[in-house]
Amino acid sequence: MIAAFALILVCQLFGEVVSELFDLPVPGPVIGLVLLFFGLLIKRKPPKILTDAADNLLIHFSLLFVPAGVGVVTQIDRLKGDWLPIAAALIISTLLAMVLTALLMSKLLPKQETVEKAEDAQ
Known part of the structure; x- marks a missing residue:
């Protein structure tokens, strides 16, 4: 190692x-x-x-998230003042990542009917 x-x-x-x-x-x-x-x-x-x-x-x-959590706690005053833009950025970026992941998965994975036809052919 x-x-x-x-x-x-x-x-x-x-x-x-x-x-x-x-x-x-x-x-x-x-x-x-x-x-x-x-x-x-x-x-x-x-x-x-x-x-x-x-x-x-x-x-x-999961241990690697401890320093990030400590960093958030040390900046609590900034978070109190800017909570709305931070929350909006987190929500929008999470939703965007989910939508883009779903679109990418739908393009890359075979269609269900294609999988079913392949199984029927066997």
């Missing part, structure tokens, strides 16, 4: 270097994530150590 985390950190380091070297407005970890993504695309199948490390991270994923 240490090797997998080292790989992730090396990708993040390369992302930081690229971000600083070319003075990009994109954070280094985002660039590192893109580099890791392209590396995995080239390899076609992620190494077992990387999938195991990712599974362990996902098990404890």
Whole structure:
């Protein structure tokens, strides 16, 4: 697992270097994530150590929300003053994400009648 985390950190380091070297407005970890993504695309199948490390991270994923929650609590005064635009942005973005996900799923998934015809043919 240490090797997998080292790989992730090396990708993040390369992302930081690229971000600083070319003075990009994109954070280094985002660039590192893109580099890791392209590396995995080239390899076609992620190494077992990387999938195991990712599974362990996902098990404890909820812990990553603790700093965000603390950040919200520290900004409670701002939230009290700007609650309406924040609530509107949250509601609209959630609804938009749900609608776009439904549209994308309807385009990408096979139609039900096509699935039924394929089952009948067998």
